[in-house]
Structures are given as C-alpha cells and as structure tokens.
Amino acid sequence: MDRLQAMAAFVRVVETGSFSAAARHIGVGQPAISKTIAQLEDRLQVRLLVRSTHGLAPTDAGLRFYERARTVIEGADEAELEARGAGAGLTGRLRVSAATTFARLLVVPRLPEFLARHPGLEIDIVLDDRVIDLVSEGIDVSLRMGQLADSTAVARRLARGRRSVIATPAYLGRAGTPSVPADLAAHEAIVYSQLESGWMFRKDGTEASVAIRGRIRVSAAEGIRAAVLADMGLTVNSDWMFAPELACGAVVRVLDDWELPPVDLWAVFPTGRLASAKARAFADFVEAAVDGAVARNAAGSV
Incomplete structure (x- = not known):
C-alpha cells in the first residue's frame, strides 16, 4: 500500500476497532x-495502536495521527468528488x-431515502442527549437543539421550531x-433537567414569566415523553418531540394563544477543519426532512 492507502487503512482500523473488520x-x-x-x-517511529478490552484503540x-489522517482522506475523497x-x-x-x-422520530425513519441517494455511504449514528466532544468522538456533524454553549462552534441553523405546553x-x-400561564403553578409539571424551567410567555404585547415546577425531573427527552404519555403531568417542550402524538391527538397543546420562545435546530461541525461534503449533504437532508415533518404536522399527519 502507498502512503495514502496506509493512512486510509489506519483510519479504518481505528473506526472499526480491529484488523479483521478493517480488512473486510x-x-x-x-x-x-x-x-x-x-x-x-x-x-513514524511511534506506536499507534494498543489492545484494550474492546479491541484495538x-x-x-x-489519536493525533488519526485526526490528521482522517482529514487527509476526507480531502482526497472530496477532491475526487469534485472531479x-x-x-x-x-x-x-x-x-x-x-x-x-x-x-428516533425525525431522522432515522427518513434515512432510507438519504442512503438510497448515496449507496456507497455508511452512517454511524451516536445517540446522546448530552453535548459530546466532536473531535475526540470522531463526529462529522452533530444535530443539536437550543442555545449553543460554545460560541466558537462551527454551526449552521437548520430550523426553528415551536415550543408548547x-x-x-x-x-x-x-x-x-x-x-x-399563572395556572401552571397548580399543575404537576414534567421538567427536562437539561433545560431551564422558567419560561416567558407572550401574548398581544403582554408578558408572563412562569417557573415550571414538578416532582419529576428527567435528564432525557425519552423520559419526558414517557411521563407525559402516562398522564403524569404536562410539560413545556418542542413540538418536534411530540410530533406523532400531536398529529393524532394523543397529546394536545394548552395555552395555545400564548407564545413561548422557539427552539433552534443546529448542525454543528468539528472546530478546526472544513465540513466535509458528506456532512454538508447530511445537514441539507435533515433541513429538508424537518421542514417536511413540520408541514405534515401542521396538516394533521406525520
């Protein structure tokens, strides 16, 4: 193998965790x-890999060589794509x-369409409600909602969604x-612990600040959904998180004539390198998919 092929082989070994998987x-x-x-x-006169309980690491x-080599391979792939x-x-x-x-609700069900367009592409999806380090995890693009904690992040807003009670x-x-809004103080709220629990409602120039409190605080949106669907309380959340249930009437919006701050969906790319063509194309696809889901939900179907 030449140098570029050797770098590609090393990148594949790191990503698969074994020589045999990389070879396949x-x-x-x-x-x-x-x-x-x-x-x-x-x-290179340096050891690049060690054996761990999970395979090769x-x-x-x-790791430093992997990041550089991966960038080189991606650059070569993009050059070929352009040509x-x-x-x-x-x-x-x-x-x-x-x-x-x-x-689970808005991206994975629509992946077959994206993969059909690009039969030579493989996708690894890391599902985590927490913000993770894109570089150390080898992430090409991250989909994040809400405010971005890192002001230096390379990001693009894909959509703006509605929040509702x-x-x-x-x-x-x-x-x-x-x-x-003041009536919410008497209700049992399911609180998403990763977000603020105080909300500013607006209507016809009037503002009402309400602290949402409840006995249940959940660190992941799946738990919020489960608690609400078990009739345990109400929640303040994005319509995206309850799109199927809103469409069929399993849940409803209340205080619908009051406006809450919207939530933004971002595509975040690793700092320090250009977003790859694959990452940009995926962000474009998600943007179109979310726009379509919002339109379908507004029309009464998912």
Missing part, C-alpha cells in the same frame, strides 16, 4: 492490514451525533386545563 471493509486480507500498520509505525500519538462532478454519490463513512428522541387529554381531564 477495505476488501483485503487481515495479514495485509496488520503488515501495513506495522510498516506505518516503523516509518489508538494511543495518544495514534467526478456534483452528480456523483457520496462514499465512505459519516459519523453523526444527535439527541436520541429527535433522531403539552399534555394528554386524560391528564387535563383530571387536573383541569390552564387558561393563563
């Missing part, structure tokens, strides 16, 4: 991959991170339906 992806025998990595370490030097023309499909591996519930008809039948 590249289409060569395992001994060839082992020999290539050994030659690479000899040339990069050393500190290996072949915009009509060519994307190839290689794309690593995406996203909040679990958002991805949401509950099931069964809960409202038991606890009553609030008619003004």
Whole structure:
C-alpha cells in the first residue's frame, strides 16, 4: 500500500476497532492490514495502536495521527468528488451525533431515502442527549437543539421550531386545563433537567414569566415523553418531540394563544477543519426532512 492507502487503512482500523473488520471493509486480507500498520509505525517511529478490552484503540500519538489522517482522506475523497462532478454519490463513512428522541422520530425513519441517494455511504449514528466532544468522538456533524454553549462552534441553523405546553387529554381531564400561564403553578409539571424551567410567555404585547415546577425531573427527552404519555403531568417542550402524538391527538397543546420562545435546530461541525461534503449533504437532508415533518404536522399527519 502507498502512503495514502496506509493512512486510509489506519483510519479504518481505528473506526472499526480491529484488523479483521478493517480488512473486510477495505476488501483485503487481515495479514495485509496488520503488515501495513506495522510498516506505518516503523516509518513514524511511534506506536499507534494498543489492545484494550474492546479491541484495538489508538494511543495518544495514534489519536493525533488519526485526526490528521482522517482529514487527509476526507480531502482526497472530496477532491475526487469534485472531479467526478456534483452528480456523483457520496462514499465512505459519516459519523453523526444527535439527541436520541429527535433522531428516533425525525431522522432515522427518513434515512432510507438519504442512503438510497448515496449507496456507497455508511452512517454511524451516536445517540446522546448530552453535548459530546466532536473531535475526540470522531463526529462529522452533530444535530443539536437550543442555545449553543460554545460560541466558537462551527454551526449552521437548520430550523426553528415551536415550543408548547403539552399534555394528554386524560391528564387535563383530571387536573383541569390552564387558561393563563399563572395556572401552571397548580399543575404537576414534567421538567427536562437539561433545560431551564422558567419560561416567558407572550401574548398581544403582554408578558408572563412562569417557573415550571414538578416532582419529576428527567435528564432525557425519552423520559419526558414517557411521563407525559402516562398522564403524569404536562410539560413545556418542542413540538418536534411530540410530533406523532400531536398529529393524532394523543397529546394536545394548552395555552395555545400564548407564545413561548422557539427552539433552534443546529448542525454543528468539528472546530478546526472544513465540513466535509458528506456532512454538508447530511445537514441539507435533515433541513429538508424537518421542514417536511413540520408541514405534515401542521396538516394533521406525520
């Protein structure tokens, strides 16, 4: 293998965690991959990989080399893509991170369309409601909602969604339906612990600040959904998180004539390198998918 091929083999070993898996992806025998990595370490005079309980893992030097090598490989792929023309499909591996519930409801069900456009592309999806380090996790693009904590992040806003007070008809039948924001103080709220629990409602130039309190605080949106759908209380959340249930009437909006601050959906790219063509294309796809979901929800179907 030449230098670029050796770098590509090393990147694949790091991403798959084994020589055998990397060999299967590249289409060569395992001994060839082992020999290539050994030659690479000899040339660099540094150990790049160590064995761990989960397979092969990069050393500190290996991780630094992986980041550089991955950038080089992506650059070579983009150069070929440009040379072949915009009509060519994307190839290689794309690593995406996203909040679990958002991805489950609005992204994963629409992936077949994206993959059909690009049969040479593989996608790894890391589902985590927490903000993760894109560089150390090898993420190409992250889908994040709300305010971005890092003002230096390379980001693009894909959509702006509506926030609502949401509950099931069964809960409202038991606890009553609030008619003004102040009524929320008497209700059992399901609070998303990763977001603020104080909200500013607006209507016809009038503002009402309300602190949402409840006995249940949940750190992930899946738990919020489960608690609300179990008729345990109401919540303040994005309509995206309850799109199927809003469409079929399993949950309803209350205080619908009051406006809450909207929520933004961002595509965030690793700082320090240009977003790859794969990452940009995926962000474009998600933007269109979310726009379509919002339109369908407004029309009464998901």
